[in-house]
Amino acid sequence: VQYRFPNEEAGEDAASQKLFLSHKDMLTALAVSPVPTAAGGSFVASADCSSDPKVMLWTAGKGASQLKSILQGFKAPVFALDFSPDGSKLLSVSKDAGFTVSVHDAASGLRLFNACANETVFGAKWCRSPRGSASGGSFALATAKGIVFYAESGLSYEARKGVAGSKAKAEALVSLQAMAGAETMAAGGQSGALYKYEGRNVSECVAAHKAPVTVLAFLEAALNTAGADGDRLFSGSMDATVKIWDRRGMRRSLQCTHTIQPNLGAVFDVAFDPRDANRLALGLESGQVAL
Numbered sequence: 619v620q621y622r623f624p625n626e627e628a629g630e631d632a633a634s635q636k637l638f639l640s641h642k643d644m645l646t647a648l649a650v651s652p653v654p655t656a657a658g659g660s661f662v663a664s665a666d667c668s669s670d671p672k673v674m675l676w677t678a679g680k681g682a683s684q685l686k687s688i689l690q691g692f693k694a695p696v697f698a699l700d701f702s703p704d705g706s707k708l709l710s711v712s713k714d715a716g717f718t719v720s721v722h723d724a725a726s727g728l729r730l731f732n733a734c735a736n737e738t739v740f741g742a743k744w745c746r747s748p749r750g751s752a753s754g755g756s757f758a759l760a761t762a763k764g765i766v767f768y769a770e771s772g773l774s775y776e777a778r779k780g781v782a783g784s785k786a787k788a789e790a791l792v793s794l795q796a797m798a799g800a801e802t803m804a805a806g807g808q809s810g811a812l813y814k815y816e817g818r819n820v821s822e823c824v825a826a827h828k829a830p831v832t833v834l835a836f837l838e839a840a841l842n843t844a845g846a847d848g849d850r851l852f853s854g855s856m857d858a859t860v861k862i863w864d865r866r867g868m869r870r871s872l873q874c875t876h877t878i879q880p881n882l883g884a885v886f887d888v889a890f891d892p893r894d895a896n897r898l899a900l901g902l903e904s905g906q907v908a909l
Contacts, residue, residue, distance in 0.1 A: 653705030806831025
């Protein structure tokens with residue numbers, strides 16, 4: 619379902635919705651490209667759990683949704699999708715025995731890379747370069763054995779494990795979020811710990827929650843209209859709380875500024891209003907959405 623909110627400046631007073639009906643089975647993953655289409659719409663990828671699992675690439679906007687290509691050849695449903703920062707590539711992970719990782723060209727649908735992670739994967743995200751400038755050169759996986767980085771190497775990608783060092787313990791990482799800065803990632807641990815990686819190394823470890831960190835979301839200072847002078851990271855957990863972290867000062871260390879307790883069960887999704895970062899929507903275990 620594509621929802622469109624009214625543009626009050628254009629004199630619109632009612633929201634609208636459209637249906638994209640090409641899938642015939644339950645959806646398992648959804649991603650929206652950060653780069654708009656030439657017509658000002660959005661490029662969308664969606665995955666299903668049919669007997670022949672597929673990923674569909676389509677456009678959404680003011681006009682009718684248009685199917686652009688169908689990606690096939692998956693051994694099991696795809697549960698993770700992410701567009702590269704420049705919108706040119708699509709990362710996917712399917713839930714087969716080896717957790718197959720694939721990279722496709724977003725425009726043509728051509729498969730550029732395919733490999734088995736050979737360990738349980740919980741999340742997959744492209745790395746970003748400073749201030750979100752175009753880069754699709756590397757991505758990371760959150761796995762049962764820690765974080766794994768894949769760096770572009772010629773026409774392929776080279777896998778290298780993250781380095782915990784003395785600042786962190788080895789544990790399953792269950793959530794992942796790219797942050798501003800060259801190859802800077804936030805990862806949430808099974809223990810409730812929050813890790814910041816710079817390159818392959820842990821640069822910071824914080825005891826953030828009392829249960830697994832289920833979701834992470836990031837807001838750059840350049841997009842932050844809420845009055846804060848630093849980047850913001852949002853973490854949600856099975857402990858039924860959401861924490862807001864600011865990155866300030868020369869060291870850009872994580873500092874918890876607010877704790878939200880909806881008291882409605884585990885938090886599985888967090889989204890912020892890009893026009894006002896003080897407005898959050900939380901997806902909860904109870905099936906409710908809290909604002």
